[in-house]
Each structure stands twice: as C-alpha cells, then as structure tokens.
Amino acid sequence: MYLSVATTHRPATDLGYLLHKHPDRLHETELPFGKALVFYPEANEARCEAALVLDVDPIGLVRGKGRSEGLLDQYVNDRPYAASSFLSVALTRALRTAMSGSSRDRQALAETEIPLEAVVTPLPARGGEALVRALFEPLGWATTVEPIEDVGAQAGRASHYVTLKLAGAARLSALLNHLYVLIPVLDDDKHYWVGEDEVAKLLRRGEGWLESHPARDLIVLRYLIHRKALAREALARLAPETVQEDAVEPAARPGAGEDALETPLRLNDERMLAVVEALRASGARSVVDLGCGEGKLLQKLVRERWVERLIGVDPAARELEWATKRLKLREAGGPPEGRVMLLHGSATYRDRRWEGVDAAALVEVIEHLDEDRLPALEQVVFGVARPEIVVVTTPNADYNALFPNLAAAAFRHPDHHFEWSRAQFRAWVDRVGETYGYTAELSPIGKLDEALGAPTQMAVFRRTAQ
Template identity: 55%
Template sequence: MLLTLTTTHQPATDLGFLLRKHPDRPQSFDVGFGTAHVVYPEASAERCTAALILDIDPVALVRGRRRDGGSKGGEGGLLAQYVNDRPYAASSFLSVALGRVFGSAMTGKSEAKPELADAALPLEAKLVPIACNGGAALIERLFAPLGYTVTAVPVAGDAEIRVPYWDLTLSGTLPLADLLGHLYVLIPVLDDDKHYWVSEDEVEKLLRRGEGWLAQHPERDLITRRYLKHGRRLARIALERLSELDEAAPSEVDALADATGEAGTDAPAEAPAPRLNDLRIQRVAEVLRESGARSVLDLGCGSGRLIQALLKDRQFDRIVGVDASLRDLEAAGARLKLERLSERVRDRVKLLLGALTYRDARLKGFDAAALVEVIEHIDLPMLEQLASAVFGDARPQNVVVTTPNKEYNARYETLAEHALRHHDHRFEWSRAEFEAWAAAVAARHGYAVRFEGIGEADPELGTPTQMGVFTCN
C-alpha cells in the first residue's frame, strides 16, 4: 500500500524537515508486521513528494494473529488467514505505520523549522488503494468537513466484493501535523476493522490525535465507534469526554468577546438556550463572588471549567484545583493554557493531585470551596470521610455543593427508568435526600446551609441540578 504526501510550498523540500526524513536518503523501518519504506519520488524547490510504502509480510500476520479475531485474517478459517486484503489495502496497519514512522511530525513540532510546524501549507495526500466500508459517500462525509477537496476513484468496483477499494486524493491547506492526525484516525475508521485488540489506551490515542477537530466533527459518533472497534463501553467514555470538549469550545461570538471585551455585534437576535453545565458553572461562580471570597478551592476540578470562569474575575486572587485524576489535571492545564498565561495571571492558579476523602494540609486557609457535581462520584460509605476532610479539617468559610436531582431524571426521555445520568455516578439523590445529608453535615461541623436549584424548573420534579450553599457559623 502507498501513501504520498506532496507540497508546493516553497522551498518544497522543507517537507523533509517537517517529516524528519531527508529527501536524499531512502529509509526503512521495521514495524513488526512488515517494513515501512520512506522515499522521495520528487524533491525540488517547487514541488516535493514523500512516499510511505508499507510492505506487509502475510506470514508475519498469521504468526501474530490473535485468537480474539483481532483482524480479518481471523475470519473464515485457515484459508482466510492467508487470502485477505490486509497486505494490499490501506487499513489500521498503515495507521500504525504512520504513528511509528512520522510520529515526530505528528506532534506538530520541528526543531529545524519551528515556524513551519504550525503553518498552513498546500498539501496533497494520496492513498492507493484504501479499503472503505461505506463507499465514496462516507469518504466525503469524513474528510470534507475538515476542509479537504476529496477525489475518490473506485478500484475493483465489483458489487460482490464486501469491502470496495478506492484511490483517494485529499487536497487542502493546513499544518502537516493536522493532515497526519486526520489520516491516523480516519484510515481505520474507513476500513472499520482494526487488526489489533482495542483497549482503554485507544481512547487516549483517539482524543490525542483528534484534539482540535473531532469534538466538533459532524460524524463524531460514527468515527468514535468505528475507531474503538464498536466497543460500547469505550465508545461511551470517549463520547462523554468529547462532549465535554465540545461544550468548552468557544463560539465565534465568545471568541470576539474575549478579544475585545464586548459581545459580537452580529450575534443572532435569539441566542440558543444555554447548556445546563454552563448555567451550573455560572451560578456557582456568582455564589462564590457574592460570598466575598478571594481564595477558592475547586475540589474535583475535572477539566477546569470552574477555574476558567473564576480566572476572569479579579476578585479571586488564589484559585486551587484539586483532582484525583492526573489525566483530568492535564486536561485542565490544557484548557487553561497555563503556559501561555502571563506570570501575573498564572500566579493566581495552581493544580494539585489529591484525594478528597483524606485530610490535606494544603487545603487549609481558603475562603471558599466548591464541589461541582463531585459527591455523586464518591462511594456512599466514603462520603463521611469527604465531609470530615472538607468541612471538618480544611474548613473554608463557605462551601458550595451541586449534585443531580434524581427526581428530574423522569424528564429525560432517553434515560431508562432508575438509570443514572453518568456511568461513573455511585448514586443520585432526590431533593429530600440531598437536603437531609447536607443538613446533617452542616449540623455536625458548625455550618448553616441553604438550598437552591439550577436549570429549568419543573413544577413537580424541581430543577435538574440542586445546590447547597454552606456558611461557617
């Protein structure tokens, strides 16, 4: 199978710097299931083409074949182990080879030409041939939204062939790393048959390679399911995280407001209804502001949405996010773009790895703390430890706690009866249950507590989110 990458950026031979493969020196790489060769059929100042030729060893495929049916070689008995399209058509084998051979280029960094790494270049990619379970229409649906001009020419278009084959050409102006990331994710999506076992690591790969585009792609669900080999649990995890990223993506109006301090003048007359999570973050930030707090703990900060909101208000001069997940803290750091903030702003925020069910001296001395949609992720027997650590030991003057209102779940038509809103929720409480727990915690630790709802209120079921605001006596 063959992949070529061509640019007419001048000097076009800069492609070699970005790929970290010299145009004058052919190279070969052992990729386990065969050999990948990189050569340059043309390399001039006006036009440069790098070719990745993947030579798969069919015998090596059989020797390494999993018993779980991890590749097409596992179907159809002994003959199918040797007679299949895996050595000839672009599939997940090529995706793996891309990662191994051009992994440095996919990071979007170049030591020799750092200014080119983020530059939009005229690029053309050709895949000969590619297996596509879905035809030209699917190819167009996947690549056109990313800005490519797509040309797909059928190869061996026999209607009886289960998976048709296409010579695919993609043209666009974009950073090389973006093109490689799109190919890495979408090649196995087109083929819809990964050759290897898919584990939770694949979720991280998908999110990493899909950063900046997958969350907003119109075929996000299809891409996620196919990339994760239709594993329901993994797909659900990935789609939930992508939904969080999609919610965090600023609109054009928001971006203009951030840049100018004013709302865009061309905003539609009727804005779309705000998301519940936006309302929740907004109201918690308002309550913290009204309390007069200057130092705030965001306990269970997740991807940092509340911290992002608080940083916009100069009242809060010390903001600390705490989470037990290093992955979430990394996501928060990426959302906040800490490395790009001015030193003055960066000094106001800190991210800490920590468990909320244990006493932690680092959490003492703060004016306020927030636990936004956190307690329902804690096992019920551990809630008393969390209350003791937060209200008893850290003891901020004000504590804001939000949690789902179980009664409101009846309004969600797609949620099965008695089902929880999130797969990681250990429980969800009715308004009476939450108020009973909060009142007991307040009495035990010397706080007063008041309650309010967040989101659209139902006359009988209440609001989707319930909030308790604790004030130290």
Template identity: 50%
Template sequence: MLLTVTTTRSPATDLGWLLHKHPDKVQSFDLTFGQAHVFYPEVADERCTAALVLDVDPVGLARQRRNTGNELLAQYVNDRPYAASSFLSVALSQVFGSALNGSCKAKPELAETPLPFVARLTALPCRRGGEGFLRRLFEPLGYEVSATRHPLDTHFPEWGESPYFTVELSATVRLADLLSHLYVLVPVLDDEKHYWVSTDEVDKLLRHGGNWLAAHPEKEQIAARYLRRQGKLVKSALSSLGRDEATDPDEAAAAQDLAEERLEARVSLHEQRLATVHAALRASGANRVLDLGCGEGKLLRLLATDPQFKEVIGVDVSVRSLEIARQRLDRQRLPDNLSDRLKLLHGALTYRDARLEGFDAAAVVEVIEHLDPPRLGAFERALFGAARPGVVVLTTPNSEYNVRFENLPAGKFRHADHRFEWTRAEFASWCAGVCAAHGYTARIDPLGDVDTEVGAPSQMAVFTRGGRE
C-alpha cells in the first residue's frame, strides 16, 4: 500500500518540516497490523516527494481474530496488504499525526499556508460507485482528479475491470486539509473498515471532517459509509453537521425513484414502460417469467394478475424493496391460485444463480444503468450466459432525450443512482455485443412518444435466444 505526497513550492524540502520526518532518513513505525515506512524518493528545492508505505501482515491479523468458522480463507486471501483502506487512515493518524492536526512548531506559518500538492495512491479501491463516486468525493473539495482503472488480469481481458484505480489528486491546499480528506474519504471509497465501528468513529469523523464535510454534497453517503451504515451513528453525525435527521438509505433510494418518476411524468413514461414490457412478455408466449431488479413490485403486480404467466419470480438486491413488494402484493389480495405462483428472491444480478435458470423470459426494467460499467460484463454473463432465458425484455433511458426535461440540469442523470445513461447508438452497440457473445438476436424499439430530433425518452430491446445450445 503506497501513498506519495509531492510539492513543488520552493523550497520544496519544507515538506520535511510539515511532516515532521527528515528527508535524509528512512523511518519505520510499528503498527498493530504491521509496519509503516516513510522515505523521500525525491528531494530537491524544486520538487520534493514523501512516500508512506504500509506493510500489512494479513497472517498476523488473522491470528488476532477469533475464528468463527466463517470466511476462514478470506482471512488470509484478500487485498488488504495492497489496496488503500482504513489501514491507511490509521497510519496517517499515527505516523503523520502532527501534520494531520495542522501542527508545525518549527514553521507554524507554513502549516497554515495552502501549498501545491499532488497526492498519489497506487491502488485505491472505488467500490459501489467507481470513478464517478471518486470524483464526486474529491472534486467538490477543489481537487483535480486523475484516475486510471486497473484490469482484473492483463492476461485475461475478458474478466473485465477491477475496482482498483491509480489516483492522483492535485490541489493547492493546506497539508492538514489534504491529509484529513484522505483520512476520511479513503475508507469511504473502500466501503469497509478493518475494525469495529462505535461512537468513537463519530467523533473521528467530526474532528477530521467538521470544517468541510457539512457543506459537501455527498455528506450523507460519506457519513453512511464511514460509519458502516449504522443508522444511529449516521443520524448522530449528520445531526452534528447541521442536519436534524439523517435519511435512511432505503428511504433515500425511494425518494430518488420518486424524483425520477416525477421527472418523467409529463410524458407518462412510467405507465407506458410497464405496459410495453408487459405486452412484450405476453407476445413472447412465455409462461415462466423473471422480473430482475423488481424493486417494489410494480411490474410484478401486472404479471401476477395475467393468467398467461404460470410462474412469476421477482429478484432484487434490496431486502427492503422486497419487503415493500410483498406488502403491496398482500394488500392487492390476490386469489390463492395467483399468489401461489408468485415468489420473491433476494439476489444480485451480477452473479450466477442456479435458481434463475430455465425460465421462458426475463424482464430487466431500468436496471442496467444502476450498475457500474465494469460490472456490466458480469451481469451479461450471469443473465445471457448462465440463466439464458428464451427472451429478455430490457429497458434503459435514452440520454439524448434528457434535453427535453426542463427541470433536469444539463449533464445530470435522471436518477441520482444512475451510473450512466446511453444514447441510442451506445445502447445498440451494447446489444450487438451481447448478441454476438451469447447467441441472441435483438430488436430495439423506442419506448414512449418519439421526438423527431432526439428520439423516444426510453429504449427497449427484446433479446431472443437463437442457435444451438
């Protein structure tokens, strides 16, 4: 695990005073999880670079943990020795503690002066959000962000991209601010902590983020991830930051869904989308149908009341959404012969699931745009390669139509959780790739009223499996 900090403010060797580490020395520090080493690969008045290297001992960590019989192999085989994580935050506080607190007795005025810095992390995991979330975290703080994603394996490009990036953050800031941003946001990007999170973590978050976090546009996500989504702790932190009540992540997702529906209400798109997908499934002649990413069950309610469908399975990664779907279906008071043929399953669409194999058709309605682009390959393999339904009806927004939504700012997506929105040409290209790789043919139809310049507001592909199995 490697972090470098570079400055070009002359004399750049003042970085040694700020970090309280002499440029002519290599220093090592014992930590509970291994060792940290500090050295200077570049030392000159024009440019100076300090490096912090963590030597994490995964075997020692595993010995410290009580063996519960679960995830035994994962204790030894993981990315912790290599990828920036909460271990780095601990090292920053213990090795660069004075600099993190803004203290420099030898040159106090230097500690209060914004200087040109470039921080470089060689393997920064950006889980659940990818590069877009990385930029949403650092760019509002004034950083110029350069990110290069690493493949899972250069010898097997078909495996796709990894969640790891080499990242450079450039800005003119106080060193204490740079270190505090890294201290808080690196574990947020990793979305994991190596130790138990308690009320002490709220204090750490407020101490190191209090002077910038309150105004950050992603403060709710930052607090939720930093505190491992422990509701009471998140609410306490956000309340202290000036927000009276924190939004539950499931409530936030529901609010985002509602905002998208309201945005599209002018063109009655939501109702048209469900009706069109329902009609396409009927036309396929399917009897056993999957609703993948079923959410709160709006399409399920249509399918459950249609006698053509003898078995309907709803699948979603959100347990809360499945609970709401069940409650709404129960309120619908379906006859026993209908409710018996409907089932809800908890599952992720990017992993092979034997329960989903052998169905006549699958609906994937406004789902793929919520996946990080590097995960699309896994989704394709799980659905088209493993589950292999006879027909797949898939919809996604047409980004070209966004200019017709008066309340949508330029460059913004329709839904806060969208990772991308495709043009018609981009969608067609993706569909062609899926067909070529997995033996399907696809028909692409506009979904909604067609604008002569920008097309329909949404787009639908009907994939039909063909060729030999």
C-alpha cells in the first residue's frame, strides 16, 4: 500500500522539516506487522514529494488467531496490500511528530496552510466514489477517484478499490489526521481490537473538524467498527444534543471484539473495580492516578469515603478537560474544593506536587511508553516519590491469541509500544521490587483462560524499605 504527500510551497524541500525525514535518505520504521519505508521520489525547490510504502508480512498475519475464521479467508484477503488501519498505524509510528503539528526547525510553517497533494492506493472504498467524496470534499479537498479493476470487476461486479488523489491548501498535520481517521472508515474494518481507548484517539485526531463534518455519525460508527456503545460515547462528547437513547445497545456483529461479548460486566469495569479494591485494602488515604486520562478511575474513587485526597496526572490537556467535566470540579454537586486536583504532567518526570501520597495507580499506562523510558518512570515513582502502595495494570500479551479480530503479533491498540506476556511482566515486577525495596502480588483481571491467563494483569507493590 502506498501513500504520497507533495507540496509546491517554496522552498518545497521544507517538507522534510515538517515530516522530520531528510529527503536524501531512506527512512525505515519497524512495525509489529511489517515495516514502513519513507523516501522522496522528488525533492527540489519547486516540488517535493514524500512517499510512505507499507510492507506488510502476509504470512506473519496468519500465525495464531486473526480476525478471519476460515483457513482460506486467512490467506486470501487484501490486508497486506490495500490501504487500511495498517496504514493508519504506520502513520502514527513513522510520522507521529508531523501528525501532532510540531516542527523543531519550521514551527511557523507547520502552523501554516500550504499547497498539498496526496495519493493513496489501492484504497478500499466500501461505499463507492460517492462516499469518498462525501468524506473528503467537506474538508476542502479537491478529490479525484480512479477505480482500480480487480477480480470482482472482471466477474462483472463493481470494484471497490480506488486510487484517491487529494489537492488543496491545509496544514500538513490536518491532512495526515484526515487520512488517519478516514482510511479505516472507507475500509469499514480494523485489524486490531477496538476498545474504549479508541474513542479518545478518534476525538484527538478529529479535533477541530469531526464535530462539524456532515458525515460525522457515519465516520464515528465505522471508525469504531459498528460498536454502538462506543459510538454513542464518542458522539456524546462531540455533540451531546444529537445522541439518542436508543443508540446505546452494544453491537453484536461477529468479530466485533471482546467488548461486544463482555456481559454483564466489561473488562474495563472489572479492571477499575480491581484497582479500587486494591487501593481500599491498602489503607491509603491519598491517591495519585498517573495517566488519569478523562478521569474514569478518579470518578470511582471520589465516591469512596476512605479517600481524603485525590490527584490526577496526565500529559494530555484535552483529557484533563474531560476529567474536569466528568468529575464536576468546581460545579454544584461536585467534590469539595481541594479534595481532587488535576495536574498536567508526566510520570516520567519528577513532580513534587504529587510526592508524599500514600498510593499511586498506573492503570494501562506503561505499555504506552517506549521501553527505554520505563527506567525514568521507575525512578520517579519507585525511587523518588516512593508511595507505600503502587498498583500497576497492563495487558497480558498471552491472552491476545483469544481475540478473534486481532491479527497475529499486533497490539490491542496502535498507541501501545509493547505488550508483555505474564512471564515478562513478572520479570519486570521482580526487578523493580528488588531495586527499589518493594514486594509485589500479581493478580489476573477478567475472564481467566486456563492456558493463557486473563486479559489484564495487575501488580500491587508494597514498600518494604525506607
């Protein structure tokens, strides 16, 4: 699958500064399912074009369980070749900084609308040319759709593969985020497990354009692979007045992922309850939630009378805004002034504002860090702050084989930088405990498989040394 982005802004080679990729070199990014290659077919002062080619390993995709159920389906499919959620993941890995709108050397240019052209091919367009235009033209893109003949077309059926060409003036980050969201929408599928954290990703990538898009509801529903409960949550945050109460029923389509089958209690609910119970049993009176996101754990803890002081820390200001609304801070009916404090910060940097708490929680946080950043987190949390109790949860990679719509070697979420097996988690827990003077108890969370364990693994660290 192939994506190219070009500009005629002068000097056009400034595109290299925006993409953080030098035009004279080939750039390679390893992915769980293959590799992404970025290179420049053309680079001069008048026009510069960067291409991202995704090389997916088709054999690796069928090792273990994937979304397909039949042997033939596993090998005869377009996943390694057609633009899909694989390409969206590659964008976040290979062009993450460009997508954020940051440029160390050309920040003013990153914030400027410049002439841009983009080509994506082959692109599955389930909905045809009309849908392609309905998605991109309201965003200001001049859209060209060229059908690609396939086996179905030769048999008399219309092909749903196209080459998409876009042209217009926009910030580069806007173009990349439009493609990130709308490519899997056109494919109407995803290769990885979709859960509640995917809602936050959609809102972040759709910020500033999705809420007013005329096809907003369709985009949300398809992006979340027809998970109606998740779609309703996303729409409630985008446009609360449009959400209908009859839209809350969870999708039950085959292969929709674990959440669709988790009744009556979803995995995230079980995880939160387990963490709350561990904190309650610890006797802690003050708790910091590191990587608190939109405040789901804090919302549960604020109802607990034993908690005297709560602190939420997150590096995303938008998530803290949602946490403020969820917790009704400084509103009638909200917690007393001073009981809950939200801080913009990171668990990898020392922050005296939350040091001295009795307990810290890291719920589904560590897997979002590069592994080489873990020592910094360990030093800050266990070495400097040193709370009496630290509760850590993370996915159990062993269990991934049981998710029917998760490709082999893929992570549950594209923002995960690693996922540990039970043995790897145990080794990390033991090393941290020995290094910093903690003992730890491990517990499974969720439905327990005899061979593969539970979907989530939790460690409760207790400090033994001063």
